[in-house]
Amino acid sequence: MEQEIRACLDQKRYREAFDLLLVEYRNKVFRLCTSMLGDRAQAEDIAQDVFMRIWKALAGFRGQSSLSTWIYAITRNTCLTAIKTNASKKEVPLEEAGVERAAATVQPAISRTGVDLEALVAQLPEKHRQVLRLYYMEEKSYDEVARLLDLPMGSVKTYLHRARKQLAEAVARSRMEARNC
């Protein structure tokens, strides 16, 4: 598909190239946005911003990097800007905001594990959180997570290892406490 898109770009058929690119990358971009922002509605808005940026910059794409690398870089930068804007808008501390947001969005996780998993995920360090979400969204592919977040494979495995360990310990602890009560 990337070759088809590049062929369209070489022939200055930008609209056609954009249509192909949208089909190929829409869900990847959305999942990357979700992993970085946590909130589905905001991820959808930011994914739209990402594709607007891509549309505006498409004629200037010189093919120095692969198309996917270029698209994911735009996505990460757009998400980072959104995260900064979110942080400057909110008066409450980020950790608290994450817990509130998690509590407000996902409830089913509580019933199966005994704890609010999304709230626990929200309390993880930012990189751990992003890697963890993307790992489950991308069908547990380390390679894809590393590519999307532009991280070395070793870092992805380390972050994931720590995040899963932290969550499993919290769940095990919570179950033990429930049994003792």
Added chain:
Amino acid sequence: MACAKFEDLLLGYAELSDAERVRADGHVAGCTACKEFLEALQAVDTNLTAQYSHRVLDANFDHALRRRIRQEIPRQRPSLVPELLDFIGWAGIVALIALWIGPLIHTPVADATQKAARWSAGILVACATFVMAGFWVALRCFADLIH
């Protein structure tokens, strides 16, 4: 807390080789802490997979995006100004060259004075052609810049 020695093994349980799995299972069977840790880990995996997998954008996304593109980036029609200037410029140059060469070819030469006068007029027209060509090139460059 799982036993430190087995923690890594349990965290990578799904990817263990047969020999490693037998070793891990053997330990888990006799260690309550590791058993609880493994069960918790599997619960975390199951829940987060259910929660995050198959996340896709809904069908309205493309429609909303295209509407936004239409609103924010109005379709640009290519400008005809440079092409029009090309036409006028070339037409002008051809006309001047015809004006210059035409009399030299068709009019019979009368005497030396007339011949000199004709050559002077020819040089004047050639200079005018050169100046006009220069002016046209400058105008065309300017048109390219702004259109």
